[in-house]
Amino acid sequence: ADIVTANKALLAHHSTEIFEAAAQVGAQVYYEAAVAGAIPIIRPLRDSLAGDRVTRILGIVNGTTNFILDRIDTLGESMEDSLAMAKKLGYAEDNSSADIEGYDAAQKASILASLAFHTHVPIDLVYREGITEITLDQVRAARQAGYVVKLLAICERVVSAEGTEGVSARVYPAMVPDTHPLAAVHGANNAVFVEAELAGPLMFYGAGAGGVQTSSAVLGDLVSAARRHVIGGPGVAESTHATFPILPISEIRTRYHISLEITDAPGVLADIASIFATHGVSVESVEQKPAGADGQSATATLVIGTHEAIEADLAATVAALEASAVVQRVVGVIRMEGL
Template sequence: MTSKPIGVAVLGLGNVGSEVVRILTENAADFEARIGAPLAIRGIAVRRVDGDRGVPTELLTDDPAELVGRDDVDIVVEVLGGIDIPRKLVLSALEKGKSVITANKALLAEYTGELADAAEKSRADLYFEAAVAGAIPVVRPLMQSLAGDRVNKVAGIVNGTTNFILSAMDETGADYAETLAEAGRLGYAEADPTADVEGYDAASKAAILASIAFHTRVTAGDVYREGISKITADDLETAKSLDCTIKLLAICERIVTPKGKERISARVYPALVPLNHPLASVNGAFNAVVVEAEAAGRLMFYGQGAGGAPTASAVLGDLVMAARNKFYGGRGPLESKYAKLKVAPMGDILTRYYVSMQVADKPGVLATVAAEFSKRDVSISTVRQQGSGDGARLVVVTHLAADSALSETVASLEQLDVVVNVASVLRLEGTTV
């Protein structure tokens, strides 16, 4: 006896949506065996119903709202991208009691609370493993596998475009603009790469990870953000001399303020990473996330962070879970927001700085520069100076200090007569001194 099919609506037929439909169709028997009932694609929403899409024409519709509202649809898979239209469609589905699977990190980072409330009210499932790090399973381990542990830190490389660019710059010595152009030619960078290279994409993912790890609602606007567009070939060369490389990191962690208050930090920026740190060897378009928990210790998740098939794998994993819940009458995990921790401002975070500056090549410059650090109780770890004609390049690496003090120091350096310009300012992560 064949069980009643579970109806699925797919919103979007781009790289991810096409792979979801292909894999569902080619492996229909396997999915039925895993779930206990067959999955039936009821329709696929596209912008225009024309041309050869590689799927039966009768499944295509340009009316996603009508598709979401159909009585024979039990689960909605949203892979459209964007925010406004997907938000309306996802809310509509959840309010009707339909399970939703989405890969839309921008939507989740902005409206996690609203979507979670709608899912809880209607007792519907909301799954989003594919929204962070593509095929890498990190959302479900944080929500379920580590539900009995206390997570203290989640840090990683969660944007493949920026990691490809930085890895290529490090390997070839090429500058940022040249490498970005090559990334575009190879399909790693969008025509408008702003969301990737300025850190917006990684910030959305950081907000999702922080929300899950620390049981607190965090939005993309709460995440401190810097991009990679100012990274130079000289920065990477200097990083090598310090036994480091440079990565765009998303960092979410618990901190305790000087007054003993527990807070959380969520931040994205390019940073020097020691070569002996596990994230230093993650190159190309790959992603990796390191989780530090009190009982489990350090866990690392590594793999393809983007692409049609890898992301579809995460979407389909969620689809199987949601379909099983529909068949057996269960529910997925609800949003956990009990902690309600405040997000600390960036100035309160303890960091280390790498500061590269052009200075006048004359006696007393180093003492003048060092005095600016000392005024704000910022201890210097190393100093490197290279002469260059009428000037010199000075590189200073600090010990841990409040980010506000470091920022004030850099601002004061820019006002010194002996400093021609502050060329680069980066943070150093992966050390404790």
């Protein structure tokens, strides 16, 4: 007997036990439907790219959050109104925390990272942020700057500052360039963008949920299992031979888009620049706007985009900005990916 499952939570929390038990009886575990619904992504990673070296995966793997963020971006709705519409249309449950707080996407990131990098990635080591703190103003500012906000599941090979090669798996909202293929994923659709050394960039796109759509992946697994039993031969075991360390988010390199409300006075920009320099973070872009409509306010809005830097240094920079006397408040911080 073989196992066919679409239960992502089961695999994210208990994959090691399941694969070990299956190996003892010569069974195969099929789980194409566990990630991204009808989109074929498990077989390509396990089989088609088996001879390649996957370096990074960027995935929109939760249809509910993509539906919400897409409506905020294209229709100018609030988070509350978009969530209400998602519930009305059946994209979100009454208790939508698994979706909007990133738990669902984190489970899928655990599965994808384990498969792509031949290393067991426990769900507890997947960094997670949801979309509950995203505002309409942030989404509008991103669009004006040429970006779209998406909840991303990111799995990648990372080299730490000490030179250790490891794996990072994380979920958070991020600004994606509007020219990136993931920026064109609308509604409740899913997409997985894979980067491999030989194959280059690959995009897998389609329905990420829905009973009929998910059944396509389940039936495909059933047919594969039937073929194996007719033809014979062993199943494919879990591949965990690489055993890379799972690096914390503090070790990754990314970019920040920071919005500040600052005191509008001479010397303030120099003080803020000094904070970035102290923490070794280079500034790529700066935009300042008066906070008041009449331009007479004592404060101003400052939007700063950074160059790529280590997450720990970026986080320390934000903490220092929050403590600075010239910064009234940190309005928002969002990462930038896909550059």
